[in-house]
Amino acid sequence: MGYKITVERATTSQIGDIDFNHLPFGKHFADHMFVADYRDGDWHDCRIVPFGNFMMHPALSSLHYGQSIFEGLKAEKDSEGNPIIFRPLKNFNRFNISADRMAMPEVPQELFMNAIDKLVTLDRDWIPTTPDSSLYIRPYMFATEEFVGIKPAEHFRFVIFTGPVGAYYNRPVKVFIHDKYVRAFPGGVGYAKCAGNYGAVMMPTREVQKMGYDQILWLDGIYHRHLQEIGTMNVFAIIDGVIITPSLDQGTILDGVTRDSMVRIAENEGYTVQERDVSIDEIIHAYHEGKLEDMFGTGTAAVVSHIGEFHYKGENYELPPVESREISNKLKSRLTSIKSGKAEDIFNWLHTVPVSVYANQ
Ligand SMILES: Cc1ncc(COP(=O)(O)O)c(C=O)c1O
Known part of the structure; x- marks a missing residue:
């Protein structure tokens, strides 16, 4: 196996525009995103590219028939400044449970985790360190086949983007x-x-x-x-x-x-x-x-x-x-x-991005 992930870096960063002391939820996006396309029964063209728009065919089947799933998880920094992610394998499993119910393809664990590790490492400066904030990670998948008619699609896109977020509700x-x-x-x-x-x-x-x-x-x-x-x-x-x-x-x-x-x-x-x-x-x-x-x-x-x-x-x-x-x-x-890595991880829930991912960037 082995999915090679190529990286095209953004030429400029938007990070200077962000007020990390006043982060709204879900309005800011980090510099890069991960994209992979599914066709002929496997994932292809696994790539990290500058965050930006997609071109869409008007008959894109997910828009009409709803084969579209997502996940949400968070990264923080430990006391040494290394990215830590909370229980990503739970999100990975749930992503594939959702995919199965919607007749969408499975994403292999290696691809899901490597894509998150690489993306979070590349945009690690976007992980906020202000209280109650974190880097929100949004993996999602949608059908990209171009047709009109009800049948499970055969082409899909798997995307992950991230963005710094503050507290969601801060009152009862x-x-x-x-x-x-x-x-x-x-x-x-x-x-x-x-x-x-x-x-x-x-x-x-x-x-x-x-x-x-x-x-x-x-x-x-x-x-x-x-x-x-x-x-x-x-x-x-x-x-x-x-x-x-x-x-x-x-x-x-x-x-x-x-x-x-x-x-x-x-x-x-x-x-x-x-x-x-x-x-x-x-x-x-x-x-x-x-x-x-x-x-x-x-x-x-x-x-x-x-x-x-x-x-x-x-x-x-x-x-x-x-x-x-x-x-x-x-x-x-x-x-x-x-x-946040401040208390002992007695349940073994924290995922630390492996050093090998840093070394390759
Ligand atoms: C419908 C629904 N219920 C519950 C949850 C809480 O799940 P989690 O703790 O994994 O974020 C979410 C958020 O993902 C949700 O969308």
């Missing part, structure tokens, strides 16, 4: 629990990080945002009763000291890397964690009994976002002040210190 979020729209259902594509899952939630999300909420907390698609996830985050509740999060069994929610990391850290700290069906009735009941201590979302973008308030069937429910939420604050700080 207000969520709206919908009993009208649904995001996913068993047998569907809820567990895949495919573009259609995000397109489908735009209109309901815009509706709740007009009413002053940040995000929707989705309920299951059949009974409209069990908690699913929030926007681009998995959801957790703490009832009477027990940490509860919806299980992955139905295939309706994303298997979040942050979710898994929180569960493992919490178990390691001696907390009881339950991955199971969580009904909205149970949440409301615990709230009225004074036992609902906390609710929060987890995701790569925000790490942990506390829910300040939720709305369900015409009622608003206010949750305790964030400062009093000892368990989630502790778990969040454990996770962020592992991610």
Whole structure:
């Protein structure tokens, strides 16, 4: 095997235009991107090139039929200034799970990881060192065949770009629990990080945002009763000291890397964690009994976002002040210190870019 990645360097860098002390999320892009094209059953022309536009055929099949998937992960710098990436193999596995569901080709681990290592090394000056910031890495794949008609495409493009980002939500979020729209259902594509899952939630999300909420907390698609996830985050509740999060069994929610990391850290700290069906009735009941201590979302973008308030069937429910939420604050700080290389990596989660990649640049 072996995929050779060629490198064409940008002649000028845009880095001087960036205010690293005030980084918005998702608006700045580093100087280079990785591109590979799939045809005749394999990946070809693996290349790092200056960040820039693609030319597109108007009948590009992903635009019409939605064979399009993506991932999101982050790089930071350790105390010596070396790039470290948090659990990239989890994202790699999930990328291929999404690809399989959308009848798209697998990306070999060697190609995925080498492309990220090389790209992050080349643009390492773009990794911010200001608090709560990091270099966001966005791998994605889309069908590039040019035709009209419904059939799985045979040509695809795999791209990775990166960009420096600051904190996503830096205040508690207000969520709206919908009993009208649904995001996913068993047998569907809820567990895949495919573009259609995000397109489908735009209109309901815009509706709740007009009413002053940040995000929707989705309920299951059949009974409209069990908690699913929030926007681009998995959801957790703490009832009477027990940490509860919806299980992955139905295939309706994303298997979040942050979710898994929180569960493992919490178990390691001696907390009881339950991955199971969580009904909205149970949440409301615990709230009225004074036992609902906390609710929060987890995701790569925000790490942990506390829910300040939720709305369900015409009622608003206010949750305790964030400062009093000892368990989630502790778990969040454990996770962020592992991610940034400040705490011991007891789970072996950090990927350090191999020195051989530096040597070749
Ligand atoms: C729908 C959805 N749920 C949950 C998550 C959280 O997953 P992770 O922790 O891997 O970022 C994301 C973000 O990727 C998402 O898009």
